[in-house]
Amino acid sequence: MGSVLDASLDGAVVKLLGDPLRVRIVRLLATERMCTCHLIEETGARQPTVSHHLRVLREAGFVAAEPHGRFTYYRLRASALRELASVLTGLAEAAETAEVTRRPCE
Template sequence: MDAVRLLAEPLRARIVELLARESLCTCHLVAETGASQTNVSNHLRLLRDAGVVTAEPCGRYTYYRLRPEPLRTLAAGFAGLADIAEDNAETRRPCP
């Protein structure tokens, strides 16, 4: 799944925002978001598969942590697009 589409979904974006502040288990994320455990788990699976979060077992719980590298890569891609747009602000393709 494309990283922009992955993070554009509101619940996944909220999960990423929460995990940016601290490592949390599914029960914390359910309490913070109000979403069902199944829904949160499905979103965490997508984020984990995309390499955005990592999972760390701790007893009978699993804690999730945000990986900053994929977000930095995405941000760099957007910064590059902004630079291109700035450099070509006056460029206009003529009509036939």
């Protein structure tokens, strides 16, 4: 399974938030585990589209798939979100430092 650290920050953010439907899927999976049929019902998207976004999220390490009988349930990986949040927190801290740091011009 991929990790946020394995991907560039830009790539991780795009994979997580780069599409409105993907954002909707992430929000839904933040509340409960769902199978593809639930996500199709909730989003109104077609099955191939939902499957594509789930694959992107799985490959990026943000979503895990769990077989349950003849269905596969998907869940959001909190650890991956925390990892990304940590990277973003580091950027915010660097930006605060940059507020008082100025590179001199020659």
